[in-house]
Amino acid sequence: MTLTIETLQPRLVALFQSVIVRQQLSQGYLFSGDAGTGKTELATWIALRLFCSHVVNGQPDGTCSECQRILSGNHPDVVKVAPEGQSLKIEQIRFLKQELTKSGMETNQRVFIIQDADKMTVSAANGLLKFLEEPAPQTYLILTTTNKNQILPTIISRLQIIEFARLPRPQLIAQLTTAGISTADAAVLARLTNSLPTAQEWLASDWFDPLRQKVWQWFSHIQDNNPSAFVDVQANIVPVAKERSIQNEALALILLMLQDVLELHFGRGDSLSFPAQQAQLTKWAENATSQQLLTQMEATLAAQKYLTANVSFQNTLERLTLQLL
Structure with a gap:
């Protein structure tokens, strides 16, 4: 069972539904929380909500061409960057900086998602500061991290921090057992990690x-x-x-x-x-x-x-x- 972001973080989804309707979305966010708490999923949901052609009751439909391109990683105005190996390289940030200076290719808005931002090198982190100091209109940057203390204070000071709560233990155990993990294994793994993929990786x-x-x-x-x-x-x-x-x-x-x-x-x-x-x-x-x-x-x-x-x-x-x- 893969929990949807609406089930995983209903409070935060409701918050961003309201923020987007009121057109008060900030241009920089830091999503902070344990692995498995839905940080990247919510960042993706925001991109879907902004670009979806058929929003229903505040929710992206997930099936229109815009949503499908975002979900498949093929939308030119939604850019995701994840660490290569142990760190986010300066080359990846250079690519981001080039993209951040461009206007939307198909619309007037763009979304950039940087996963595991705590793995940025110092030079890579410094490369983001110029954008954060002078963000382009309707360009949104979302960083995710499991360890915000490893991110430069100068970057944190320019972002709105959103803390992600852990999945309640009974709900996590249900997720683990539904995925085929024994009750005994799920009981201890649910104390050690909030992430189904991590639990499966450890067991293997x-x-x-x-x-x-x-x-x-x-x-x-x-x-x-x-x-x-x-x-x-x-x-x-x-x-x-x-x-x-x-x-x-x-x-x-x-x-x-x-x-x-x-x-x-x-x-x-x-x-x-x-x-x-x-x-x-x-x-x-x-x-x-x-x-x-x-x-x-x-x-x-x-x-x-x-x-x-x-x-x-x-x-x-x-x-x-x-x-x-």
């Missing part, structure tokens, strides 16, 4: 399931006060979590396991990340005090900060192991 990867199993084994040893947890770090978890992004997910999994134990300790458990392991989690919850669990939670949150501060993953996890045992 060679690291996600092994990491989940190795972290569970380590966590079991921690809860049972078993010193084998120290062996788990170097022998099992570190070899799987070689990249920083995977290391972040390892700590996120630990935090989710602790949250499950804490919920069960306080008599809840209707929204577990690991529902298939509820019996074992309940046993640990019954054998721990509230203070012990809160201390473990604080130590894990601190470990996330250490990793962010570039402390090595192995040192971070070994330190956490020592604190939790």
Whole structure:
């Protein structure tokens, strides 16, 4: 199931419907939010709404020739730019700058969408400033990002920022299970990502399931006060979590396991990340005090900060192991 932008972000769609009707659309926007929250989809919806030949009740019909060309990437007045590799290159921004100086080829309006704008190089970002300082009439620039803190303040100051809310967890789980992901997998993935494509990519990867199993084994040893947890770090978890992004997910999994134990300790458990392991989690919850669990939670949150501060993953996890045992 692929959710439409009207279902994913109904409040924002209603907002932009009203803004466009009142002809108050700003010339520069920054759409900020987690992956999977519909940023690019809403940017595309705005382009569809502006160019559609048969708008019905404030909605583009999606079937007219204008809409079809936008959806297929063939409309000359709707330009999308996405990173090539790890960054948006200066050549891509040069192309944009050339296009931004032109009038609409078929109409008097143009829409430019820059995906993952936080991946712009400094020179590429600076290349946008002239347009943002003196935008051409009826030319609209929409940037999307999952990390607005990585965008130059000089650019942010010239854009209207729109924050995208995460999809409610029950709705996301329904989306994941409808796409063929098991209920158990969906329960944990819905805590880690808001994106169906990302969830599917992780499940198909060679690291996600092994990491989940190795972290569970380590966590079991921690809860049972078993010193084998120290062996788990170097022998099992570190070899799987070689990249920083995977290391972040390892700590996120630990935090989710602790949250499950804490919920069960306080008599809840209707929204577990690991529902298939509820019996074992309940046993640990019954054998721990509230203070012990809160201390473990604080130590894990601190470990996330250490990793962010570039402390090595192995040192971070070994330190956490020592604190939790």
